[in-house]
Ligand SMILES: Cc1ncc(C[n+]2csc(CCOP(=O)(O)OP(=O)(O)O)c2C)c(N)n1
């Protein structure tokens with residue numbers, strides 16, 4: 001798949017934005033200023049960006065508890081997200097959602113989700129809407145290896161199959177559900193499960209942005225052509241604990257350091273595009289600098305922003321149709 005210079009720069013900038021956002025939150029969470037739970041996506045950037053950069057605002061995605069990367073990849077604003085994570089009134093959801101409930105319907109981001117396996121059924125609804133109204137949109141569910149064992153996920157694969165929906169199921173297989181290894185908890189294979197519901201499954205190296213991008217292009221084209229759902233089984237790894245504060249005693253000593261040094265998706269992207277002379281170091285360095293400034297600004301802004309007021313407790317309780 002050929003990508004032009006602008007696409008490559010956008011991909012790099014989005015991956016770097018996610019990395020910087022997450023590395024910074026890791027530091028900030030430790031100060032105790034951020035309320036609630038935070039699950040970081042660092043290490044998995046190529047998956048969200050390789051897929052979402054091929055979607056429009058009309059296409060829907062449903063995310064997980066590890067949702068910052070999906071939001072940023074789908075074009076959700078950094079400042080609105082940061083304010084939301086800090087629980088500020090100026091946050092995307094008025095400071096009432098926090099990290100695990102960021103949503104931005106204007107970007108087709110249906111929401112992060114604290115319910116493991118909660119995203120796939122939502123995506124069946126969005127994909128059914130697209131099919132019935134003939135909008136040409138597709139819908140993508142991100143879910144983890146742990147979520148792949150939830151009944152909701154398997155029921156969604158079945159619905160997408162019988163209704164021939166423009167849906168894409170992305171299993172982000174980072175090898176763990178909290179501290180439980182997928183080698184212990186996942187029976188059979190993701191590809192076998194997809195085949196059982198009559199849909200193709202692409203096995204993808206999630207450390208390789210271009211592999212994700214190519215597989216997503218095939219699945220998106222199939223969905224847009226009305227040919228039905230697909231699965232992407234993306235093997236990747238998270239760099240931080242399951243949640244911020246996780247002591248991570250279940251990972252082998254040196255496991256993450258080795259991954260960072262040898263397989264990092266952003267370093268690999270950078271090496272590939274510079275060796276092929278598609279982008280040069282100056283382009284990439286200036287993207288790094290812009291990203292650092294943007295995150296710095298967003299954190300400072302969020303820290304100084306007002307919290308919701310008491311009166312805000314009584315808004316957003318009911319939806320008027
Ligand atoms: C229905 C439900 N069961 C259990 C939990 C507790 N829980 C939160 S995250 C998680 C593990 C999810 O693992 P996985 O789907 O592999 O995603 P990852 O954290 O690896 O990205 C569990 C069990 C939950 N939030 N919802």
Ligand SMILES: [Mg+2]
Pocket residue numbers: 144145146172173174175176177178
């Ligand atoms: Mg997992």
